[in-house]
Amino acid sequence: MELIRHDINVDFVGKRQFFVLLSVGINLLSIILLLTWGFNYGVDFAGGTVVEARFQQATTPKAVEESVANLALEDLTIQDLGGDSKTYLLRFKQGEQNIDTASTTVRTALSEAFKDTVEILRVEAVGAKVSGRLRQQGFLAVTFATLFMGLYITFRFEWRFGVGAVIALIHDVLVVTGALILTQTPFDLTVLAALLTVVGFSVHDTIIVSDRVRENLRKIRRANLAEVINRSINETLSRTVITSGTALMVLLALYVIGGHVIRPFALTMIVGFITGTYSSVYIAAPVVLYFERSLTPQRKVA
Numbered sequence: 658m659e660l661i662r663h664d665i666n667v668d669f670v671g672k673r674q675f676f677v678l679l680s681v682g683i684n685l686l687s688i689i690l691l692l693t694w695g696f697n698y699g700v701d702f703a704g705g706t707v708v709e710a711r712f713q714q715a716t717t718p719k720a721v722e723e724s725v726a727n728l729a730l731e732d733l734t735i736q737d738l739g740g741d742s743k744t745y746l747l748r749f750k751q752g753e754q755n756i757d758t759a760s761t762t763v764r765t766a767l768s769e770a771f772k773d774t775v776e777i778l779r780v781e782a783v784g785a786k787v788s789g790r791l792r793q794q795g796f797l798a799v800t801f802a803t804l805f806m807g808l809y810i811t812f813r814f815e816w817r818f819g820v821g822a823v824i825a826l827i828h829d830v831l832v833v834t835g836a837l838i839l840t841q842t843p844f845d846l847t848v849l850a851a852l853l854t855v856v857g858f859s860v861h862d863t864i865i866v867s868d869r870v871r872e873n874l875r876k877i878r879r880a881n882l883a884e885v886i887n888r889s890i891n892e893t894l895s896r897t898v899i900t901s902g903t904a905l906m907v908l909l910a911l912y913v914i915g916g917h918v919i920r921p922f923a924l925t926m927i928v929g930f931i932t933g934t935y936s937s938v939y940i941a942a943p944v945v946l947y948f949e950r951s952l953t954p955q956r957k958v959a
Contacts, residue, residue: 676939687835699845704788724770821944825936855929
């Protein structure tokens with residue numbers, strides 16, 4: 658099945674300079690946001706307690722806050738989840754209380770204030786030491802996954818393809834990072850799992866293109882590398898559109914109707930799949946061409 662003809666000839670390589678500059682700008686913006694604004698860490702990485710409560714009658718954040726005012730909760734934030742003023746998420750630090758005591762006192766305070774009209778849907782709590790360790794290990798997992806994916810492509814193909822893959826993966830992680838910070842999506846273990854999935858998807862798409870480039874280099878010996886890469890991208894374009902498009906339709910459905918719990922995961926995957934497909938064409942390929950030009954300046958490269 659082909660949505661796009663295999664013999665189509667779009668000049669992806671010829672437009673690489675514009676898209677490389679665009680990507681550099683987006684990556685720099687993401688780094689600035691990371692250093693100045695930072696992630697909106699969820700309870701997994703920031704520590705504290707999250708209580709999700711649903712009320713039978715619509716209420717206000719102020720009323721919810723007043724019901725737990727006597728508890729003197731540290732860094733209390735109240736978020737309307739459903740948009741109908743009936744489901745709220747309370748997030749706070751434990752302070753001097755232990756995890757069990759803090760969640761129990763909040764549950765009791767809400768029940769006393771709203772009687773039988775409140776239902777506690779979820780209680781999650783993570784200590785400060787555990788959250789710090791989870792945050793450190795999470796970032797190390799993303800770093801090592803990126804490096805080892807690049808090493809695999811280096812040994813599987815050539816070192817320049819491996820370098821291109823690593824740079825493309827770094828690009829994808831930075832783009833997703835910028836999107837998460839701009840939307841202030843809670844960064845927790847679920848989002849981290851999505852980010853690692855994005856790394857795997859991105860390198861998979863890069864492998865498909867790299868494998869076709871290697872095949873065409875053997876078949877078309879007189880063409881320069883730029884022509885070979887451009888032809889390889891065009892030949893795999895139909896497969897890329899079908900694979901990425903199918904995945905994106907599922908993820909969009911999850912984002913729209915999956916509920917607020919799965920929405921951060923779906924958003925991370927949507928942005929990651931789009932940028933992963935993009936980077937295989939406009940980031941990994943230009944890096945390979947750059948090394949081709951540097952190592953063999955006498956060879957004509959478009």
